Amino acid sequence: xxxxxxxxxxxxxxTKKFDPSKKITSSDLSTLLNVLRYTPxxxxxxxxxxxxxxxxxxxxxxxxxxxxQSQVSEASHLIVICAQIETSPNHIDEMTxxxxxxxxxxxxxxxxxxxxxxxxxxxxxxxxxxLWNSKQAYIALGMFLSNCARxxxxxxxxxxxxxxxxxxxxxxxxxxLKAVLVCPIGYxxxxxxxxxxxxxxxxxxxxxxxxD
Ligand SMILES: Cc1cc2nc3c(=O)[nH]c(=O)nc-3n(C[C@H](O)[C@H](O)[C@H](O)COP(=O)(O)O)c2cc1C
Numbered sequence: 001x002x003x004x005x006x007x008x009x010x011x012x013x014x015t016k017k018f019d020p021s022k023k024i025t026s027s028d029l030s031t032l033l034n035v036l037r038y039t040p041x042x043x044x045x046x047x048x049x050x051x052x053x054x055x056x057x058x059x060x061x062x063x064x065x066x067x068x069q070s071q072v073s074e075a076s077h078l079i080v081i082c083a084q085i086e087t088s089p090n091h092i093d094e095m096t097x098x099x100x101x102x103x104x105x106x107x108x109x110x111x112x113x114x115x116x117x118x119x120x121x122x123x124x125x126x127x128x129x130x131l132w133n134s135k136q137a138y139i140a141l142g143m144f145l146s147n148c149a150r151x152x153x154x155x156x157x158x159x160x161x162x163x164x165x166x167x168x169x170x171x172x173x174x175x176x177l178k179a180v181l182v183c184p185i186g187y188x189x190x191x192x193x194x195x196x197x198x199x200x201x202x203x204x205x206x207x208x209x210x211x212d
Pocket of ligand 1: 012013014015016069156157158159160161199
């Protein structure tokens with residue numbers, strides 16, 4: 001077993017109280033933004049947008065729309081993970097073009113892929129499409145949390161907020177987006193006793209089953 005990895009994962013915890021005086025360096029922030037960029041998504045469609053919010057007034061408004069959880073305004077940076085409301089045929093075309101230029105493949109050779117993705121998504125209802133897009137947001141969150149821990153940056157994965165209010169405060173609907181997850185990042189406060197609590201996890205014996 002790789003003890004370094006386990007050490008990182010047990011160092012990480014859902015931070016309840018950040019030290020507002022400690023800020024993430026621009027170098028660490030760049031690393032983490034690239035983690036979001038390199039997150040995988042189904043068919044590579046990346047139906048996501050990430051907002052990095054430092055503006056204190058906006059963050060105070062968002063804190064009120066987050067059951068007053070103080071991490072939203074006290075952390076160094078606030079990341080809001082948004083899903084596109086839909087993955088339109090036009091979006092699929094744009095991503096196919098990006099694949100074509102990035103890998104120098106003629107667009108005609110990607111037509112089969114393009115049709116396949118369009119076919120797979122065309123029968124989804126609006127709600128199913130948003131759900132599919134939102135699932136991609138959770139993958140980004142998982143990658144983000146573990147890489148924050150590698151950098152010894154604290155984080156709080158958050159679903160405890162009112163998405164409709166976020167959409168309104170951040171004018172997301174008109175951009176075709178929906179707030180799905182929130183993740184304040186920064187440095188834990190010494191006063192946060194949660195950092196010293198034992199992790200509560202099912203034992204491996206009940207969590208994992210081998211079918212040999
Ligand atoms: C999707 C998701 C949403 C969560 N929402 C919140 C939240 O709104 N506020 C909060 O303080 N913790 C939130 N948590 C943190 C969990 O309660 C925490 O991860 C869990 O109890 C395990 O503890 P640990 O992360 O400290 O190991 C959330 C976690 C996940 C994965």
